[in-house]
Amino acid sequence: MAAVPPKTKWCTVCMRAVPLGKGGLANFTQNHEKSGEHTRKLADQARTGLKPNALTNFFAPRPRPSAQSTSSAPVPSPSSAGSHPPPQDTPMPASTPSIAEEDAASPMDVDSGDSSSAAESEPLFLATLRTAVATLPQGVPMASSEDVLAVFAADPATRMVPDGDAWEDFIHGDFQRLLWGESGPRETIELSTLMRRGSLGLDGLVKYIKKCITHLSVPAAVFEPRIERVISALELLGSSTSAVPPSPQRTFVDLTQINSPPMPPKALTGCPGQALPLERGENAFTAYPIGLHAKKKLPWTPEFHDGLSVRADNCLRSAQASGVCAPCRRLLGNGLIKGILERNHFGTRPSTPYAFLTPAQSSALLDKKNAIIDGLRLSGLNMGRKLLTRMRHLEGHKRMLLAVSQNNIPRLQSIVRNCLKRGDSIFAITEKIGNAIRGTFHDRSYSKIAYQQAYVLLQLGGAAALELGHRCLGLPSLDATKRHIVPKPLCASPRFPQLEEMRQNLAVCYPNSPNPGPDSNISPIGPGFQLCIDEIKIQEMMRWNPVTDMIHGICREHGAPYGSRLIITS
Ligand SMILES: [Zn+2]
Ligand SMILES: [Zn+2]
Ligand SMILES: [Zn+2]
Structure with a gap:
């Protein structure tokens, strides 16, 4: 087919290029779209529900100086698809243009003169909608004139009244009928039941929006939230908004997809569990x-x-x-x-x-049990060691008992007492007792009582008796006894005791008491002494106590038969 010359616009209703002349796009919308030919064909289309040759138009590539598509579908390289369109009778290159792209740059509805700028300025949501429509499963029914979507099949430009606002006049109402039910906005599921394929359905909707944006200058932003709801309804039906599977309508064979069969459209629309x-x-x-x-x-x-x-x-x-x-x-x-x-x-x-x-809970339980088992093992090990130590100590005690029972150990008490004072273990005590038995150890820490016992033995039996005590009873030796006990004999008074004798005897008996001498400045009274004396007799004579009128000085043994009261007889 010959290239459409510039300064014309393709009319999708009349299926021919309409010269624009000097009036530009306004010439098309104001003159051609109100012409008798155009309105008649539009009415025919609305009646039959089909465009005259929508299918065959598919194979009519148009020269596109720089074809670009905003859809994510694969795009032919500009060198091959741009200025030199592939011939009709040769197979298409491996990366075939998608349906969406064909639609976007289709000569049916886009002026070929500014097709590249129109495709470039196409909003993203519209490209997404194209992709979703192109990938709609074949099970979705074709639209009829009774469907809600059929209202979008008509060219919005024909419904435009002079000096009117297209959005307020009809576009808003069209979308309202599609997206709103009697009781408010339609749910996505309900909306998905209204979706139909074909030119009276979603294809018409795509073109409708495209025309509204390009010809009627309606801002694209007002369509976006509405179209997003339509897209979600299409996704529910199995459409894809990202990948475009090859269309079954295409006669071209994609060599890259022969080995890997095309993925079926998204089928996980049932219950997800x-x-x-x-x-x-x-x-x-x-x-x-x-x-x-x-x-x-x-x-x-x-x-x-x-x-x-x-x-x-x-x-x-x-x-x-x-x-x-x-x-x-x-x-x-x-x-x-x-x-x-x-x-x-x-x-x-x-x-x-x-x-x-759950596996996580089982693992946690096993970890807990492992920790308990480790703790029990450790405490068992510690308990074993502790019992072993106790057993060794018990053994030591038994050995000591055996040693004590079988040997006469001199000064055993002193040895054990000194060991305990030092904090020796039972083994050290037993070793020391063994040394004492063998005679290699002598306890030299005698008590005062031991020295006194030795002294008594020395006084009573002489040096030989003390030597016997030293060898057999563990008493101090003769030299040690003499060093520790220095005898200081009391001074006996042959007559009435003199002061000097008394003082000397007191000094012997109480060696640590201050002894005030004649030149001492200590008080002559000094600290008192307590002497426990049963009876003391200073002179052997009787005396008369005039206060009690009694005679004292006779001992109770001899004076008892006579009585103590003086009886004067004259
Ligand atoms: Zn379920
Ligand atoms: Zn007496
Ligand atoms: Zn007497």
Whole structure:
């Protein structure tokens, strides 16, 4: 087909290039679109629901000086698809232009003179919508004139009234009827039931928006939120907004896709299963007690993909359903599922059966048990060592008892007392006792009583007796006794005791008391002494006490028969 000369615009209704003349685009909208030929063909189209040759137009590539598409579909390289369109009878290059791109740069609705700028300025949401429409599954029915979408098939420019506002006049109302039901905005599911293919359906909608933006100068931003809802409805039906599978209508063979068959459109539109909430940082694989299925017959199956979900055995996997189906949702009320979630959140009890534990909980339990076992092993080891030490000490005590019972150990008490004072162990005491038995150790720390005993032995039996005591009883030797005890004999008074004798005897008896001498400045009275004396007789004569009128000086033994009272007889 020959290239459309510049300064013309392709009319999609009349299927011919309309010369624009000097009036430009306004000439087209104001003169041609109101012409009898155009309105008649538009009415025919609305009646039949089909454009005259929409399908065959597909294979009519137009020269595009710099064809660009904002869609993410593969684009032919500018050198091959730009100034030199491929001939009709040769196969297309490996990367074929997508339907979306064909539509975007189609000569049906875009002025070829400024097609590149129009394609470049196409908003992203419109390109996404094109892709979604192009990838719509074949199961979606074709549109008829009764459908809600059919209103978009008509050219909006023909409905434009002079000096009117296109948005307020009809565009807003058209979208309102599509997106709003009787009771408010339509849900995505409800909207997806209204989606139809064909020129009376979504294809018409794409062109409608395109025309509104390019010809009627309606801001693209007002369409965006509305079109996004349509796109989500299309996604629900299985459309893809990113990848464009090859269209079955194409006759070209894509050599790169012969070996790898095209992926089917997104089919996961059925029930995704009831998702179970995971705790923070928890892994889905370790958060489900998979072993429970071995113990019990459970009416669901766990699924581990992005998260953790359960699918009921009677799940309605229908592709028409959207969201979680009722049987799957009811699983959240199941006691076992509730228990799993509770244990994930609050932890397990010690009595929880092992089958109910998730792998993470089982690992935690094993860690805890390992810690307990390690502690018990350690305390057992310590206890063994402690008992061994105690046993050795008991052995030492037995040895000491044996040594004491079989030998006469001189000064045993002194040896043990001194050892205990030093904090010696039973082994050191036993060794010392052994040395004492062998005679290689002598305890020299005698007490004062031992010296006194030795002195008494010396006085009574002489040096020989003391030597015997020293050898057999462990008493101090003769020299040690003499060094420690210096005898100071009392001075006997042959007559009435003199002061000097008394003073000397007192000094002997109380060696540490201050002894005031004649030239002493200590008080003559001095610190007093207490003497415990039963009877003391200073002179052997009787005396009369005039106060009691009695005679004293006779001992009780001899004076008793006479009485003590003086009886004067004259
Ligand atoms: Zn389900
Ligand atoms: Zn007497
Ligand atoms: Zn007498």
